[in-house]
Amino acid sequence: MPTTFTYASLTTALKNHIENQGTAFSTELDTIIGLGELKLLRDLDLEIFDSTDTGTFTASSQLVTKPTGYVAGRSLHITVSGVTSQLFLRTYEYLIDYWPTTATTTTSPKYYAELNDTQWFVAGTPASGYSFTARFMKRPSGLSGAVTTTWLSTYAADALFYACLAASEEYLKADERVALWKNEYAEKLFAARNEFRRMRRSDYTPSEPNAQLKGS
Numbered sequence: 001m002p003t004t005f006t007y008a009s010l011t012t013a014l015k016n017h018i019e020n021q022g023t024a025f026s027t028e029l030d031t032i033i034g035l036g037e038l039k040l041l042r043d044l045d046l047e048i049f050d051s052t053d054t055g056t057f058t059a060s061s062q063l064v065t066k067p068t069g070y071v072a073g074r075s076l077h078i079t080v081s082g083v084t085s086q087l088f089l090r091t092y093e094y095l096i097d098y099w100p101t102t103a104t105t106t107t108s109p110k111y112y113a114e115l116n117d118t119q120w121f122v123a124g125t126p127a128s129g130y131s132f133t134a135r136f137m138k139r140p141s142g143l144s145g146a147v148t149t150t151w152l153s154t155y156a157a158d159a160l161f162y163a164c165l166a167a168s169e170e171y172l173k174a175d176e177r178v179a180l181w182k183n184e185y186a187e188k189l190f191a192a193r194n195e196f197r198r199m200r201r202s203d204y205t206p207s208e209p210n211a212q213l214k215g216s
Contacts, residue, residue: 005153005161007033007143013161018168025172030144032171036164037142037152041071043189044156046199050074051138057126060106062099064120067134073114074135080108084133087112092121099123155196159188 005013011029015021041049053067057078076087090098092113099111106127115121141147152160162185169178193200 003157004149004155005143005157007145007148007153010143010153010161010164014164014168017165018172020172025168028171032167033164034142035167036160037150038071038139039167040152040156040160040163040189041137041139044159044192044196044200045072045137046196048151048199049137049140050135052133052135054131054133056129056131057109057122059126059128062095062122062125063115064112064122064132066118066120067136067138069138070118070134071137071139074137076112076120076135077133078109079131079133087122087132089113095121095123099125101125156188156192159185159192162188 010033011026014029014032015026018025049071051067051069055065055067057064073089076089077084078087087109088111090111090113092115095111095113101124105125107124108130109122109124109126111123113121140150143150143153162181166178166181166185169175169181
């Protein structure tokens with residue numbers, strides 16, 4: 001197996017390995033490669049793909065649009081009257097219990113939840129269009145005819161290949177082979193995570209001030 005892939009060599013390798021040169025499969029290869037890249041990106045969880053972006057809340061709305069290219073969150077900060085503070089990540093259910101009021105009752109948000117792929121949900125309801133700063137894993141440009149090489153195809157080529165093989169078999173509904181490639185992917189991922197361990201995100205969860213006093 002090559003130590004690196006280009007877009008052309010990866011598409012060729014996938015067709016040869018799957019033994020499918022059909023037009024329908026070839027047409028879907030860009031989508032399949034994109035799915036493999038996204039899975040590997042999430043599983044590696046490397047800080048080199050982190051980015052920072054800013055935006056504003058909408059007054060009287062608990063829905064907040066995530067930045068373009070958002071894959072996974074790191075932190076979310078709000079600025080109110082020149083003072084910046086961190087919002088605490090909680091479940092959607094926690095926020096509903098914490099803030100069961102209508103949009104007519106507003107304040108500065110304290111918590112946020114991952115609502116879906118494109119939105120956060122915050123509580124309390126923003127009283128104004130407060131500024132926020134988001135730190136998040138951003139999806140880089142993927143392989144394509146215009147982007148012939150990427151960091152993943154250069155430094156994690158084997159893991160990317162097996163991630164794309166698994167995605168290919170899932171597309172072809174070849175269930176008996178999906179497990180095989182997923183096992184191969186797991187082995188390559190383990191090696192890659194170990195190789196890039198110094199580039200991985202450190203687990204850190206900020207403590208909510210006086211959280212230990214809650215319920216006392």
